[in-house]
Amino acid sequence: MRSLYGIIAIVLAAIATLLLLPGPVDGKRGMTAFTDVRVFDGERMIEQATLLISDGRIAGIGPQVTVPEDATVVEGRGRTVLPGLIDAHVHAYGNARSDALRMGVTTLLDMFRAPTDQPLIINQRESLQPTDQADLFSAGYLATAEGGHGTQYGLPVPVPESPETAEAWVEQRLEEGSDYIKIIIEDGSTWGRPLPTLDAAMVEALVEAAHANDVLAVAHASTQSAAKMAVRAGVDGLVHLFADQPVDDEFIEMASEAGIWIVPTTPVLAASHGQSVPDWLTNGDHAEGRISPQQQTMLAQSFPGSGMRSARWPVVFDNIRKLHEAGVPLLAGSDAGNPGTAHGPSLHHELALLVEAGLTPAEALRSATGLPAREFGLEGRGCLKPGCRADLVVVDGNPLEDIRHTARIAAVWKNGFPPGDSVE
Amino acid sequence: MNAANPSIQLIRAQWLNLLRTPAYTLPTLLFPVMFYVFFGLLMLRGQSLWLLCTFATFGVMGAALFSFGVSIATERAQGWLLLLRASPAPVSAVIAGKAFGALLFAIVIVVMMAALAAAFGEVRLETSQWLGLAGILTLGALPFCLMGLALGLWLSPNAAPAVLNIVYLPLGFLSGLWIPSTVFPGWLQSVAEWLPPYHLAALALDITGAKPADWGHSLAVLGVFGLVFAVMTALGWRRLAGVS
Numbered sequence: 001m002r003s004l005y006g007i008i009a010i011v012l013a014a015i016a017t018l019l020l021l022p023g024p025v026d027g028k029r030g031m032t033a034f035t036d037v038r039v040f041d042g043e044r045m046i047e048q049a050t051l052l053i054s055d056g057r058i059a060g061i062g063p064q065v066t067v068p069e070d071a072t073v074v075e076g077r078g079r080t081v082l083p084g085l086i087d088a089h090v091h092a093y094g095n096a097r098s099d100a101l102r103m104g105v106t107t108l109l110d111m112f113r114a115p116t117d118q119p120l121i122i123n124q125r126e127s128l129q130p131t132d133q134a135d136l137f138s139a140g141y142l143a144t145a146e147g148g149h150g151t152q153y154g155l156p157v158p159v160p161e162s163p164e165t166a167e168a169w170v171e172q173r174l175e176e177g178s179d180y181i182k183i184i185i186e187d188g189s190t191w192g193r194p195l196p197t198l199d200a201a202m203v204e205a206l207v208e209a210a211h212a213n214d215v216l217a218v219a220h221a222s223t224q225s226a227a228k229m230a231v232r233a234g235v236d237g238l239v240h241l242f243a244d245q246p247v248d249d250e251f252i253e254m255a256s257e258a259g260i261w262i263v264p265t266t267p268v269l270a271a272s273h274g275q276s277v278p279d280w281l282t283n284g285d286h287a288e289g290r291i292s293p294q295q296q297t298m299l300a301q302s303f304p305g306s307g308m309r310s311a312r313w314p315v316v317f318d319n320i321r322k323l324h325e326a327g328v329p330l331l332a333g334s335d336a337g338n339p340g341t342a343h344g345p346s347l348h349h350e351l352a353l354l355v356e357a358g359l360t361p362a363e364a365l366r367s368a369t370g371l372p373a374r375e376f377g378l379e380g381r382g383c384l385k386p387g388c389r390a391d392l393v394v395v396d397g398n399p400l401e402d403i404r405h406t407a408r409i410a411a412v413w414k415n416g417f418p419p420g421d422s423v424e
Numbered sequence: 425m426n427a428a429n430p431s432i433q434l435i436r437a438q439w440l441n442l443l444r445t446p447a448y449t450l451p452t453l454l455f456p457v458m459f460y461v462f463f464g465l466l467m468l469r470g471q472s473l474w475l476l477c478t479f480a481t482f483g484v485m486g487a488a489l490f491s492f493g494v495s496i497a498t499e500r501a502q503g504w505l506l507l508l509r510a511s512p513a514p515v516s517a518v519i520a521g522k523a524f525g526a527l528l529f530a531i532v533i534v535v536m537m538a539a540l541a542a543a544f545g546e547v548r549l550e551t552s553q554w555l556g557l558a559g560i561l562t563l564g565a566l567p568f569c570l571m572g573l574a575l576g577l578w579l580s581p582n583a584a585p586a587v588l589n590i591v592y593l594p595l596g597f598l599s600g601l602w603i604p605s606t607v608f609p610g611w612l613q614s615v616a617e618w619l620p621p622y623h624l625a626a627l628a629l630d631i632t633g634a635k636p637a638d639w640g641h642s643l644a645v646l647g648v649f650g651l652v653f654a655v656m657t658a659l660g661w662r663r664l665a666g667v668s
Contacts, residue, residue, distance in 0.1 A: 119606035
């Protein structure tokens with residue numbers, strides 16, 4: 001019988017080892033309650049609220065919420081909790097996702113990258129496991145003309161050949177995992193360098209194919225005439241604001257009627273119009289440990305020849321104000337990945353620029369939370385309501401009084417995990 | 425010793441066999457664990473949980489295939505199986521002895537990897553998830569036991585190790601056990617979805633919360649797979665009489 005005892009001993013030892021293996025630390029997956037704190041829920045500010053999170057999601061919010069006895073309490077007086085911010089225009093490569101997360105940007109909408117790891121990215125963003133990376137949605141490869149804008153970065157870009165093959169091109173992107181289709185309309189005129197570009201028939205065919213497959217079609221357009229062509233073709237939104245001309249009444253009418261949205265990408269426009277990044281962003285108390293030296297270098301760069309365009313800079317603000325007053329939804333986006341921008345800080349720059357252009361701070365906050373979540377159908381993101389993901393930013397102060405307070409980050413929580421407990 | 429229960433006797437024999445041949449036992453146990461340490465803990469940091477599930481599947485599958493396949497083929501050639509067949513021990517007892525060895529290997533491999541993942545990969549799971557992971561992978565070894573058994577009954581002792589290796593390693597790779605199948609190109613992913621180890625790993629990934637799985641579908645694939653090799657085993661066993 002000795003050998004039977006040996007077998008039983010091994011099995012028992014195995015089970016005992018399993019029982020002794022560490023579980024998630026208490027409080028991490030238990031309830032956490034933020035008390036006496038201002039909470040922006042994605043649409044409006046709630047004063048003196050309690051915010052409960054449990055299992056990576058919001059479990060309760062409001063002034064009346066009672067705190068369960070076993071919850072870990074985080075005292076929040078003087079602070080504001082915002083939903084994890086959404087940057088609606090980035091190019092995510094290198095450290096983009098961890099850089100963004102350190103500054104409270106928890107969701108990135110990429111507008112052109114190689115789609116090789118797209119399935120993995122989709123798994124990661126569906127997970128509620130601890131992570132030090134922002135979640136990513138992506139257009140994958142963009143649609144552009146042979147030799148057109150987007151082909152200059154050294155990435156091989158499959159080019160749609162003709163309107164007849166547009167549907168096949170779009171389906172190929174969707175097979176690679178693209179979340180939406182990005183279309184380039186860029187003749188290079190604002191850059192003083194003529195570029196081949198897609199024509200109206202091609203754009204229309206691509207938009208139609210995207211819609212036939214139930215995904216959004218978004219367009220890069222840097223001139224008013226290109227923007228009009230995109231709207232006529234039926235795109236859902238423009239991922240840049242044009243600044244070649246003041247917005248005219250015809251465009252405003254078209255945009256309102258079509259119900260499109262616009263990502264102004266003001267930080268990249270600032271960088272290409274000779275504007276430098278403000279000191280409060282790069283040198284504030286938050287900068288230490290949240291903005292890396294490489295990011296500081298990126299923020300200090302500018303586009304070649306941007307000084308020559310600086311005279312047009314006021315047009316940017318005028319256009320934002322006019323479109324906003326006309327009720328065209330504006331989604332905050334940085335175009336980070338370009339000179340003069342950095343993943344994370346540049347979204348806070350965008351919010352400050354939008355307020356400077358005429359949005360109220362609450363409208364600016366919506367442009368980086370509730371609005372992009374609605375337009376891109378991002379479920380559980382950009383909101384702090386029961387069931388939403390527990391992606392949140394705790395900031396010192398009140399962004400409704402000074403929008404720059406969004407950058408005064410005290411803590412970033414991702415998937416319900418507090419900072420420092422995410423993987424290294 | 426009570427001779428009335430041949431299953432227990434053959435399990436005991438198998439246990440002594442494993443204890444007395446550490447040169448076989450230890451490498452079989454340590455090989456998949458070493459793989460996990462290299463790839464899951466040292467190279468691809470931050471993917472420890474995912475790779476724990478897939479490399480543990482890989483280890484369990486290896487233990488099942490090899491402890492059955494190679495030894496059965498050898499014992500068949502030595503005439504040991506014919507002797508067993510002539511003895512009062514029922515077929516089920518012979519298989520139980522072997523299966524016991526494979527399942528013991530499976531549980532030890534999973535527990536070792538789990539301990540390493542917790543210690544060095546910062547993997548944290550609820551107790552029920554740790555137990556569930558070990559449980560599903562141990563039970564999940566059974567269809568691979570049948571595969572090993574069938575191959576062992578049909579292959580010659582010289583061919584068995586070679587054939588098992590050429591089945592085992594590509595099957596592990598193509599099922600996404602080394603590199604997550606999610607980073608495969610589309611066509612390769614659809615290949616993975618037809619392979620049984622992919623489905624066992626999918627169940628492990630579901631239990632640990634890494635990726636939700638379709639339990640009905642995955643269990644069905646593993647069941648059909650097990651059934652096919654059960655039939656091949658039965659046929660192989662019948663054919664045994666004709667082997668010298």
